[in-house]
Amino acid sequence: MSAHESAGKSYLEDGHGLKSWLLTFDHKRIGILYLLGVSFFFLLGGFFALLVRLELLTPQGDLLSPDAYNHVFTMHGVFMVFFFLIPAIPGTLGNFLLPIMIGAKDVAFPKLNLLSWYVFMAGGALTMYGLFTGGVDTGWTFYPPYSSLYSSSAVLPVGLGVFVNGFASILTGVNFMVTVHRMRAPGMTWFRLPLFVWSHYATSLIMVLGTPVVAITLVLLVLERLFHFGFFDAAKGGDPVLFQHLFWFYSHPAVYIMILPSMAVISELVAAFARKRIFGYHAVAFASIGIAVLGFLVWGHHMYVSSQSVYAGVVFSLLTMLVAIPSAIKVFNWTFTLYKGSVALEMPMLYAMGFLGLFTIGGLTGVFLGTLGFDVHVHDTYFVVAHFHYVMVGGTIMGYLGGLHYWWPKMTGRMYSKFWGLTSGWLVFVGFNLTFFPQFLLGVQGMPRRYHAYPDEWQVLNVLSGAGASVLGVGLLLPVVYFLWSLKHGPIAGPNPWGAFGLEWQTTSPPPTTNFLETPVIVHEAYDYESRAAGPAAETAPTSGR
Amino acid sequence: MSSEHSTALAHQFDSPEQQKESATLGMWFFLAQEALFFGGLFVTYLLYRWRDPSAFAAGSHELDIVLGGFNTVVLIGSSLTMALAVRAAQTDRRRQLVGFLLATGGLGLVFLVVKYFEYAEKWHHHLIPGDAFHFAGPPGERTELFFSLYFAMTGMHALHMVIGVAVLAWILKRARAGEFGSHYYNPVECFGLYWHFVDIVWIFLFPLLYLIGRHYQAGG
Amino acid sequence: MSAHHVVPVKTYLAVFGALMVFTAVTVAAAFVDLGAFNNLVMLGIAVAKATLVVLIFMHVKYSTRLVPVVVVGAVLWLLILFGLTMADYVSRGWLGAGSPWPTAW
Numbered sequence: 001m002s003a004h005e006s007a008g009k010s011y012l013e014d015g016h017g018l019k020s021w022l023l024t025f026d027h028k029r030i031g032i033l034y035l036l037g038v039s040f041f042f043l044l045g046g047f048f049a050l051l052v053r054l055e056l057l058t059p060q061g062d063l064l065s066p067d068a069y070n071h072v073f074t075m076h077g078v079f080m081v082f083f084f085l086i087p088a089i090p091g092t093l094g095n096f097l098l099p100i101m102i103g104a105k106d107v108a109f110p111k112l113n114l115l116s117w118y119v120f121m122a123g124g125a126l127t128m129y130g131l132f133t134g135g136v137d138t139g140w141t142f143y144p145p146y147s148s149l150y151s152s153s154a155v156l157p158v159g160l161g162v163f164v165n166g167f168a169s170i171l172t173g174v175n176f177m178v179t180v181h182r183m184r185a186p187g188m189t190w191f192r193l194p195l196f197v198w199s200h201y202a203t204s205l206i207m208v209l210g211t212p213v214v215a216i217t218l219v220l221l222v223l224e225r226l227f228h229f230g231f232f233d234a235a236k237g238g239d240p241v242l243f244q245h246l247f248w249f250y251s252h253p254a255v256y257i258m259i260l261p262s263m264a265v266i267s268e269l270v271a272a273f274a275r276k277r278i279f280g281y282h283a284v285a286f287a288s289i290g291i292a293v294l295g296f297l298v299w300g301h302h303m304y305v306s307s308q309s310v311y312a313g314v315v316f317s318l319l320t321m322l323v324a325i326p327s328a329i330k331v332f333n334w335t336f337t338l339y340k341g342s343v344a345l346e347m348p349m350l351y352a353m354g355f356l357g358l359f360t361i362g363g364l365t366g367v368f369l370g371t372l373g374f375d376v377h378v379h380d381t382y383f384v385v386a387h388f389h390y391v392m393v394g395g396t397i398m399g400y401l402g403g404l405h406y407w408w409p410k411m412t413g414r415m416y417s418k419f420w421g422l423t424s425g426w427l428v429f430v431g432f433n434l435t436f437f438p439q440f441l442l443g444v445q446g447m448p449r450r451y452h453a454y455p456d457e458w459q460v461l462n463v464l465s466g467a468g469a470s471v472l473g474v475g476l477l478l479p480v481v482y483f484l485w486s487l488k489h490g491p492i493a494g495p496n497p498w499g500a501f502g503l504e505w506q507t508t509s510p511p512p513t514t515n516f517l518e519t520p521v522i523v524h525e526a527y528d529y530e531s532r533a534a535g536p537a538a539e540t541a542p543t544s545g546r
Numbered sequence: 547m548s549s550e551h552s553t554a555l556a557h558q559f560d561s562p563e564q565q566k567e568s569a570t571l572g573m574w575f576f577l578a579q580e581a582l583f584f585g586g587l588f589v590t591y592l593l594y595r596w597r598d599p600s601a602f603a604a605g606s607h608e609l610d611i612v613l614g615g616f617n618t619v620v621l622i623g624s625s626l627t628m629a630l631a632v633r634a635a636q637t638d639r640r641r642q643l644v645g646f647l648l649a650t651g652g653l654g655l656v657f658l659v660v661k662y663f664e665y666a667e668k669w670h671h672h673l674i675p676g677d678a679f680h681f682a683g684p685p686g687e688r689t690e691l692f693f694s695l696y697f698a699m700t701g702m703h704a705l706h707m708v709i710g711v712a713v714l715a716w717i718l719k720r721a722r723a724g725e726f727g728s729h730y731y732n733p734v735e736c737f738g739l740y741w742h743f744v745d746i747v748w749i750f751l752f753p754l755l756y757l758i759g760r761h762y763q764a765g766g
Numbered sequence: 767m768s769a770h771h772v773v774p775v776k777t778y779l780a781v782f783g784a785l786m787v788f789t790a791v792t793v794a795a796a797f798v799d800l801g802a803f804n805n806l807v808m809l810g811i812a813v814a815k816a817t818l819v820v821l822i823f824m825h826v827k828y829s830t831r832l833v834p835v836v837v838v839g840a841v842l843w844l845l846i847l848f849g850l851t852m853a854d855y856v857s858r859g860w861l862g863a864g865s866p867w868p869t870a871w
Contacts, residue, residue, distance in 0.1 A: 106558040108568045174575045181832065182568045183558070209843050212579045216586030220698065227676045229694035231590060237601075237688045242593060245851045246586050296846055300854065309863040312854035519560075567830065574833055578840035585844045589851050596852070611793065618789055626782040629773070629823045636772050728770075735825075742824045746816045752789075753808045757796035761804065 008517055010413065010510040025110035026513055027095050032411070033117050034091030039480070041083035041124060046473065048076035053435075053469040056462045061453035069452035070137035071153065077140030082162050083124050085396055086254060089261030090172055090207075091120070093403045094200050096411060098176060100504045100511060101194050103185025103520045108178040116171035123165025130157035139450060141247065144232040144240045148224040155225060163218040166211045169257070173207030176200055185503075187522035194502055194526050195271075195284050199264030202288040206253045206260075206295065214250035217243065241306050248299035256295040258392060259359075260288060262399025263330055266352050269402050270334045272500035273349035274341030277527035280333040287326035294323040301370050305379050313372050320370030327363050331356060346498065347421040351402030354429050358394025362387060365440070380450070383443025389436045401428065401479065408483060409493030413509045416486040420478060427475030434468025501527050554730040566732055573736040577743045580706075584747055587699050591754065594695065598688045603759030604681075605692030608673060610664065614756040617660050618748065624653035625745040632738045635731035640724055643734070647718045650741065654711045661704050668693070696755055703751060706744045713737060771828040781822045788815050 011028045015021075021029055051072045055063040064072060095113065099106050107113050130136060136158045138147040147155050180193075180201050221243065223229045230236030232243045271278050278284055300308055300316030334356060343349070365387040369375050378384060409415050438461040447458050454462070496505040507516055524531060559565040595602045631646035672680040675694040683689070717737050720726065726734055792811045800807060821827040826834055857863050 104558070108558065109572060110556075110558060112572075170576075170579050174572050174579070177575055178568050178572045181571060182564060208575055208579050209582055209839075212583035213586050213847065216583050216702075219702070220586070220590070223694075223698060229675050229698065230691055231694060231698075236694075237594070237598065237691050239593070241854075242590065242851075245854065246589070249847055249851075296843065297850065300850070308854050309857040309860070311857040311860060311863055312850075315850075315853065570829070571832065571836075574836045578836055578843075581840040582843060582847070585847050588844070589848050592848055592852065593855055596855070615789065615793055619786065622782065622785045622789070625819060625823055626778060629778050630775065633772060633775070633778070636770065739824055742819050746819055749815045749819070750812050753792055753796070753812055757793065757808060760796040761799040 008508075008512050010508065011513045012412075012510050014513045023114075025106070025114055027099050027107050027110065027113055028411070028511065028513075028515075030110075030113050030117055031092050031094075031096030034087060034095060034120070037117070037121055037124065038084050038088040038091060041079050042088075045076050045079035045084055046476070048072050048079070049469065050473065052076060053466040055452050056454070057459075057466045059454050059456045059459050059462075064452055066452050067137060070139075070450070071135040073450055074136045074139050075131055078127065078136065078158060078162065080392075081140055081254070081258075082165055083120075083127070085258040085392055086169060087120055087165075087172075089265065089396070089400050089403065090176070090200060090203055090257075091117070091168075093265065093400075093407060094172070094176065094203075094261060097407065097504055098179060098197060098200055099183065100507065100515050101197055101502065102180065102183060103188050103503055103516065103522060104179065104183040105514045105516075107175045108183055109175050112171050113175055116168045116175070119171065120165055120168035123161045123163075123168065125161070126164055127158050127161030130154035130161060133157065141251070142218075142221060142243075143247075144221065144224065144243050145234070148221055148232055156222060159218045159222055163215055163222075166215045166218075169207045169211045173204035173211075176204040177208065185520050185522060191282065191285070192522055192524070192526055193285075195267035195278060195281065195288070196264040198285040199260045199267065199288045202292040203257050203260040203264075205289070205292045206257050210250040210253040210257075210296065213246060214254075217246040217250070220246070241303070241308065244303050244306055245299070248302045249296070252299040252302065253292070253295040255388075255391070256291050258396050259327075260291060262355065262396045262403075263288070265399040265403035265406070266334060266355050267330075268500075268502070269348050269352035269406055270337050271527040271529075272406070272498055272502075273344045273346055273352070274338050275344075275529050276337055276341040277525070277529060278333060279336040279339075280329075281526065284330050284333050287329045290326035291323065294319070294326065298323050298370070301375070304372055304375050317370055317372045321367065324363060324367050324370075327359075331360055331363075347418065347425060348402045348406035348498075350422075350425055351398050351405065354425075355395060355398040355402065358390055358398060358432070362390030362392075362394050365390065378443050380448055381443035382439040382447045382449055385449050386436045386439035386443060389439070393432055393436070397428075397476075401425070404479070404483070406498070407504070408486070409497045410504055410509050410511070412487060412490075413493055414486045414490035415493045415497060416482050416490055420482040424475045424478035424482070427471055427478070429475075431468050431470070431472030431475050435465050435472050436468070438462070438464045438468075501529055501532065554725075562730065566735075569732040569736055570739070573739045577739060580743060584699075584702070587695070587702065588750070591695050591699065594688075594691050595754075595758075598691070599759070601688035602692045603762060604683055605689045605696065606756060606758035606760075608668075608671070609696070609756045610667075611756055611760070613660055613664055614752055617657050618752045620653050620657050620660070621745050621748050624650045624657070625742050627653065628738045628741045632731065632734050635721075635726045635734045636728055638727045640721065640727070643721050643726060644718065647714060647721055647734075651711055651714045651718065654707055654714070658704060658707055658711070661700065665697075668697075699751055699755065703744065703747050706747070710737075710741055710744055713740075771825070773822065773825070773828070777822060781818050784818060785815055 011026055014026075015024070021033065024030060024033075051064065052069075055061065055069060055072075061069065095107070131154070134154045136142075136151070136153045136155055138151050138153065138155065142155070142159065180197060184193075220229075220231050224231055224233065230238045232238045232240045234240065267278055267284060298316055298320045300312055301320045304313050304317075334352075365383070369378065369384060369387055405416070405421060442458055442461050442465075445458065447454055493509050495507065495509050497509075498505070503520060503522075504511075506520065555562055555565060559568065627646045627649040631643055631650060634640075634642035634646055668674055672678055673693050675690045675697065679690050679693070681689045714737065717733055720733065788811050792808055795804070795807050795811075798804075820837060826837060
């Protein structure tokens with residue numbers, strides 16, 4: 001095979017067998033590895049969610065003992081937050097697309113990229129070991145003194161598993177940031193970058209600055225539990241609330257690690273399916289950075305009733321109001337992009353629109369919770385549970401599914417069934433709202449979270465929520481089937497099945513290992529659909545020119 | 547020489563300059579993360595010392611200033627030798643590079659040995675926090691928190707030193723094989739950054755742990 | 767290219783000398799009762815030492831603009847961690863704060 005021919009070989013064909021995948025340095029293959037990993041942990045977390053909703057179908061605690069129930073919701077939270085929501089979009093779509101979108105051959109540190117996947121899997125394996133030796137019952141938040149002194153559960157392996165997994169985040173964040181700073185193709189200035197890249201850059205900032213703090217917090221917890229050091233032990237002068245400060249310093253920005261990549265996808269979907277440049281590109285770019293920065297200043301809103309000083313509570317509440325602003329700017333700008341756009345209601349676009357509505361509800365209820373007075377009443381109720389599921393499922397998962405449906409033809413060279421895509425999308429949307437909207441009502445009525453039993457009068461809403469969960473579950477499982485089916489039987493997708501603007505659509509589906517046969521030179525702004533309307537010119541200049 | 551150049555350039559980069567700048571920038575982002583990692587320990591220290599200054603002073607007086615000061619000189623000295631090692635790589639002086647790397651590792655090991663003796667002494671005086679802890683003196687229980695922080699902070703620092711010495715051994719091996727010169731010395735530079743960072747952590751740990759309230763002691 | 771700037775040996779030695787002097791001063795100052803200033807002097811000297819290491823040993827003085835931004839950013843984030851956390855504890859003692867903090871030993 002000539003050098004030119006092998007250079008054009010699809011990354012899927014470039015090497016066969018398990019070893020070529022497990023020892024790959026190709027960011028696209030690593031993205032697929034992450035896709036497999038996060039899908040596994042998502043299914044595991046989903047299984048625990050199923051158990052929760054089953055138990056809550058009846059007011060009595062008749063399916064699980066209180067202790068077992070504590071284990072179940074904890075493991076649901078741990079797997080979903082740390083092993084799905086945080087790594088999913090950056091690990092799969094971020095890894096696959098970021099280098100291509102900036103015109104690079106790969107990320108800055110491909111070996112570290114592969115290492116990050118192994119670290120992610122190692123953290124997952126440690127946590128699974130913890131699961132099989134009894135699981136954890138402290139809640140995914142691991143609060144001491146229960147987690148340090150009293151819980152007899154597998155806090156150590158699970159805590160260490162989460163600790164190890166954090167390094168995968170850090171490595172990914174470092175890699176993405178250096179890649180964006182140093183590996184952009186000629187002509188790709190910062191303000192010509194797709195907003196997907198800006199959002200992932202902002203995500204990486206949080207990964208690098210926040211994750212180490214939860215890492216050291218888990219170390220302190222392990223020292224406390226193993227050697228009785230006393231950092232969080234009141235009997236030795238320690239303060240359990242200090243753990244909360246340290247934990248939430250990371251875990252609040254972590255929610256922006258979960259939502260920013262989803263917003264990254266939405267920017268791309270809205271531009272592509274409105275056939276327009278994003279309204280207020282600069283505002284959206286800066287808003288991404290703004291969310292990352294402001295997100296570090298608000299963690300105390302998780303601690304209003306923890307014995308944190310009221311004055312600190314007031315400060316955190318004010319700052320929390322501020323962090324809503326950049327998110328709102330983005331939602332407004334995406335919406336304004338649709339105005340006078342040529343909107344195509346393809347599957348990915350439906351997910352984007354679902355995001356706009358559901359994230360708005362989730363985000364607004366977040367502002368309610370940030371309000372000190374209101375939070376005192378609904379803290380630790382189902383109102384909080386509903387809020388974060390609206391942003392994490394209605395927000396993050398909508399973006400993730402939208403992204404998968406948009407870039408699947410690029411990643412695999414195949415198109416999936418539109419019928420089944422639409423079916424699963426509607427099942428997800430309807431199922432999701434049926435599951436979680438009743439929980440807002442339950443929360444306001446006072447139903448506490450993390451309880452396996454409740455008063456009779458709340459059964460109707462709980463049953464509705466359970467029914468919604470089964471619909472949601474089916475909707476989420478369907479893509480596994482039709483995506484896999486499309487690999488063998490789906491129609492071949494060309495380089496640009498959506499007719500979208502962006503470097504990833506300038507190369508073949510699937511792309512060659514080096515992404516481009518020749519380094520692109522960028523001469524257009526991002527989403528420059530207007531200049532395209534003048535003729536079928538490429539977004540890039542021929543490399544011999546300019 | 548040219549084959550050395552081409553094998554030193556990774557395939558994702560277009561030029562050695564891009565590779566070098568990327569490596570250094572990546573290392574700096576990693577160090578920023580390390581700063582936040584130790585930051586969690588420092589904020590814990592800050593809180594408990596603010597609340598119990600006399601307990602912390604009492605604990606601090608149990609630490610040996612001579613050993614701590616000696617270790618400070620040793621570590622800063624190892625930073626000097628590390629900086630000189632990078633310079634040797636930059637100026638194509640292989641033997642000097644190897645010599646300075648050896649000196650850096652040697653000084654690092656001296657630091658760790660001294661630390662071992664300090665820890666052993668604490669063990670003999672029942673000052674390891676946990677169930678065997680015993681401190682005679684009024685702020686007894688709160689002083690345990692000082693020692694918890696002492697061991698957590700210097701222990702985490704020592705762990706970073708151990709990892710550093712291990713990586714240094716690997717870099718030394720490559721240096722002896724003649725891999726580094728003015729055309730390529732990224733690993734030496736990046737490791738140097740890590741080593742200096744660990745030195746900076748100690749620059750803060752020494753006064754914060756060893757020098758609290760010493761004027762009380764002097765005054766009697 | 768600034769990244770290849772070779773720092774003269776004299777500069778490194780001078781920095782080492784300064785760091786030794788600073789160390790001696792900080793130890794000596796610890797034995798003198800300066801009241802509230804003891805902490806300030808100690809921290810100030812540590813910051814000065816760290817600055818020298820960062821600028822000269824770690825070559826930040828000779829680096830591209832982005833590197834000092836990373837350093838400043840890390841310091842800023844540490845200040846956020848320290849500042850907002852201590853804001854809680856310090857204000858607990860104020861009137862109306864709602865939660866008295868256990869008193870010191």
